[in-house]
Amino acid sequence: MRTAVLDKIEREHLPVDTDQVRRSLDRIREQVCGKSLLEHVERWDHLLRTGDLDLIRHGALSDDEVGREIRNLSPLTVLMAESERLEVLDDLRHRAA
Numbered sequence: 001m002r003t004a005v006l007d008k009i010e011r012e013h014l015p016v017d018t019d020q021v022r023r024s025l026d027r028i029r030e031q032v033c034g035k036s037l038l039e040h041v042e043r044w045d046h047l048l049r050t051g052d053l054d055l056i057r058h059g060a061l062s063d064d065e066v067g068r069e070i071r072n073l074s075p076l077t078v079l080m081a082e083s084e085r086l087e088v089l090d091d092l093r094h095r096a097a
Contacts (some may be wrong), residue, residue: 001085001088005077016076022048024077027073028041032073060076
């Protein structure tokens with residue numbers, strides 16, 4: 001899902017630091033507990049402010065512990081319509097079959 005949303009942002013030249021994404025990040029911030037998770041939320045805040053999609057992609061898709069935590073806290077999925085999310089899930093199911 002994260003790759004799909006990043007690809008959409010790149011393909012459609014969508015801004016990432018929008019009110020919609022900020023509200024999503026605020027909801028995530030309200031739901032997490034612990035210093036480590038709050039630091040990852042703040043990392044998202046920083047990434048969004050940069051607007052640098054390459055930096056965002058690297059942080060969000062990194063295959064280490066921090067990357068996995070950042071992926072789990074991504075506020076970017078709000079940029080995909082429900083139909084797009086369902087299409088990604090359907091595609092994943094077909095690949096797994």
